[in-house]
Amino acid sequence: KAGVTQTPRYLIKTRGQQVTLSCSPISGHRSVSWYQQTPGQGLQFLFEYFSETQRNKGNFPGRFSGRQFSNSRSEMNVSTLELGDSALYLCASSLGQSSGANVLTFGAGSRLTVL
Amino acid sequence: GQNIDQPTEMTATEGAIVQINCTYQTSGFNGLFWYQQHAGEAPTFLSYNVLDGLEEKGRFSSFLSRSKGYSYLLLKELQMKDSASYLCAVSSNTGFQKLVFGTGTRLLVSP
Numbered sequence: 531k532a533g534v535t536q537t538p539r540y541l542i543k544t545r546g547q548q549v550t551l552s553c554s555p556i557s558g559h560r561s562v563s564w565y566q567q568t569p570g571q572g573l574q575f576l577f578e579y580f581s582e583t584q585r586n587k588g589n590f591p592g593r594f595s596g597r598q599f600s601n602s603r604s605e606m607n608v609s610t611l612e613l614g615d616s617a618l619y620l621c622a623s624s625l626g627q628s629s630g631a632n633v634l635t636f637g638a639g640s641r642l643t644v645l
Numbered sequence: 646g647q648n649i650d651q652p653t654e655m656t657a658t659e660g661a662i663v664q665i666n667c668t669y670q671t672s673g674f675n676g677l678f679w680y681q682q683h684a685g686e687a688p689t690f691l692s693y694n695v696l697d698g699l700e701e702k703g704r705f706s707s708f709l710s711r712s713k714g715y716s717y718l719l720l721k722e723l724q725m726k727d728s729a730s731y732l733c734a735v736s737s738n739t740g741f742q743k744l745v746f747g748t749g750t751r752l753l754v755s756p
């Protein structure tokens with residue numbers, strides 16, 4: 531079956547611009563999570579959506595937002611980009627169970643460079 | 646606060662055994678995951694521990710001690726393709742999908 535698909539894979543923006551990243555989860559997975567990966571901080575949780583509702587949120591400013599559509603596809607948006615937003619943004623999907631091993635399957639990521 | 650510690654880098658030779666340690670302090674505990682990430686690729690799931698003890702899966706094993714806040718990933722019969730970053734992550738009681746990751750251990754396997 532197809533894996534988690536993220537688009538675009540690479541993008542370059544300038545400070546102050548906004549960006550939208552897209553994620554298509556594995557068929558049947560209703561939970562989509564977003565993580566930011568940087569060399570110094572590792573993977574940091576941004577937010578998680580389940581059935582079009584934000585279920586969990588990390589400690590990122592309000593410039594970072596997301597949404598999920600009825601087909602479970604998700605988008606995340608970063609407004610007023612800052613240099614520090616340069617990172618690999620990883621999307622992960624799972625069944626979204628509330629117990630047991632909720633294994634996340636990650637996409638290849640969207641590498642954002644802010645100049 | 647929540648904190649996951651693991652060594653930054655380790656080296657080993659082909660055919661050897663290596664143990665990657667992970668210590669954690671989190672608000673609640675709902676399981677510990679290990680992921681493997683090759684450079685430029687997505688992290689892939691290796692193992693999950695929720696109860697104390699050893700889980701074995703082929704060349705890879707993972708151990709958990711909840712009372713000590715400690716886990717390790719054991720890789721046997723190392724191969725060159727095992728050169729990658731190994732990420733320790735904990736699911737706390739703030740949300741099953743909200744994993745707290747360590748910064749990862751880069752493992753370099755030499756011939």
